[in-house]
Amino acid sequence: DAKTTQPTSMDCAEGRAANLPCNHSTISGNEYVYWYRQIHSQGPQYIIHGLKNNETNEMASLIITEDRKSSTLILPHATLRDTAVYYCIVRGLSTGNQFYFGTGTSLTVIP
Amino acid sequence: GAVVSQHPSWVICKSGTSVKIECRSLDFQATTMFWYRQFPKQSLMLMATSNEGSKATYEQGVEKDKFLINHASLTLSTLTVTSAHPEDSSFYICSARTNTGIKNIQYFGAGTRLSVL
Numbered sequence: 001d002a003k004t005t006q007p008t009s010m011d012c013a014e015g016r017a018a019n020l021p022c023n024h025s026t027i028s029g030n031e032y033v034y035w036y037r038q039i040h041s042q043g044p045q046y047i048i049h050g051l052k053n054n055e056t057n058e059m060a061s062l063i064i065t066e067d068r069k070s071s072t073l074i075l076p077h078a079t080l081r082d083t084a085v086y087y088c089i090v091r092g093l094s095t096g097n098q099f100y101f102g103t104g105t106s107l108t109v110i111p
Numbered sequence: 112g113a114v115v116s117q118h119p120s121w122v123i124c125k126s127g128t129s130v131k132i133e134c135r136s137l138d139f140q141a142t143t144m145f146w147y148r149q150f151p152k153q154s155l156m157l158m159a160t161s162n163e164g165s166k167a168t169y170e171q172g173v174e175k176d177k178f179l180i181n182h183a184s185l186t187l188s189t190l191t192v193t194s195a196h197p198e199d200s201s202f203y204i205c206s207a208r209t210n211t212g213i214k215n216i217q218y219f220g221a222g223t224r225l226s227v228l
Contacts (some may be wrong), residue, residue: 062151099157
């Protein structure tokens with residue numbers, strides 16, 4: 001599976017958009033980009049995933065660059081409850097492929 | 112999203128005893144389940160992958176005789192930490208995936224915090 005690189009930490013003002021970047025320059029053509037978050041002492045929560053088109057759901061938007069070497073998770077109106085560690089994971093659709101977690105980005109939403 | 116239930120959420124045991132952790136998929140059939148371990152201020156580390164009815168596949172460095180995994184049904188997997196020692200104290204998280212519906216999205220349990228005295 002492709003390796004991902006994320007900033008260690010970020011701050012965001014409450015009510016503003018939080019933009020979390022992820023580099024996955026070695027991604028292959030059949031690998032999806034998944035985003036999860038982990039609030040302190042809880043299990044990871046699925047946010048969104050995509051292949052090459054931008055995606056949006058009730059939680060967030062995912063913007064994937066045309067060359068697919070990087071992506072950005074956007075939380076449109078961050079709240080204090082969005083404070084968490086956000087993980088970007090790249091994985092193919094083969095049923096044998098597992099999720100390997102990197103270090104993620106610790107997002108702190110500031111009042 | 113789909114719900115994965117993990118039990119217990121917190122367990123304290125004496126050194127040398129065994130502890131069993133249960134992971135259940137409540138509203139879907141999990142053909143594949145995963146077990147992760149997380150130490151304080153670190154990321155999740157995959158321990159093993161199990162498919163229903165077959166033996167688990169362990170990641171390199173994970174002792175299969177110490178961490179016994181059973182995936183006897185499509186909704187239940189168990190992790191038994193045998194002869195637990197203080198260094199096994201950690202946050203254990205299970206995850207489940209289905210091969211129907213939204214494929215390859217893994218859903219995670221809330222985790223089990225194990226403290227070995």
